[in-house]
Amino acid sequence: MNPPDTLTLRPVNADDHAFLYRVYASTRVDELAPLGWSQAQFDAFVTQQFAAQSAHYWEHYNTGRFCVIENAGEPVGRLYVDRWADQIRIVDIALLPEYRNRGWGTALLAKVLAEGERDGLPVTIHVESFNPAQRLYQRLGFRRISGDDVYWLLERAPVGSLQHAC
Numbered sequence: 001m002n003p004p005d006t007l008t009l010r011p012v013n014a015d016d017h018a019f020l021y022r023v024y025a026s027t028r029v030d031e032l033a034p035l036g037w038s039q040a041q042f043d044a045f046v047t048q049q050f051a052a053q054s055a056h057y058w059e060h061y062n063t064g065r066f067c068v069i070e071n072a073g074e075p076v077g078r079l080y081v082d083r084w085a086d087q088i089r090i091v092d093i094a095l096l097p098e099y100r101n102r103g104w105g106t107a108l109l110a111k112v113l114a115e116g117e118r119d120g121l122p123v124t125i126h127v128e129s130f131n132p133a134q135r136l137y138q139r140l141g142f143r144r145i146s147g148d149d150v151y152w153l154l155e156r157a158p159v160g161s162l163q164h165a166c
Helices: 014-035 039-060 104-119 134-139
Strands: 007-011 065-071 074-083 088-095 123-128 143-147 151-156
Touching: 007 104, 014 039, 014 065, 014 074, 014 088, 065 104, 074 104, 088 104, 104 123, 104 134, 123 134
Parallel strands: 088 123
Antiparallel strands: 007 065, 065 074, 074 088, 123 151, 143 151
């Protein structure tokens, strides 16, 4: 399914906190389900983790573009991208569950990859090794360049770069 023409990005603002928390919490449900926590335990943990992640992102990616993904003006996800001299880093991309598997994430990533192609820069992203989106990243030409058992750094080099010559 192709993304609708009504899919847009806008900068995050102070009124987005509750929505961004909802997006983040939705990404942790499957991972935390085996723990059997009560809703209160889940909320307490996810609230702490969301605050830590947000602080980390704003500190380490302070030149980034922090965007809310909207469909016809309705917030449906987030896309955070930072641009450095030697690469474009996808800091985070996440859609609410009801908007996943529609090709929207692929379309947004394709725009970031096109920016990398245009400027001759690799596009990188840190991904948890167990993240189901690994299949998507592989389809888009990302490859693992470093990492451990939990977090991988993936890179998509510009087509025609020396990294793809051999």
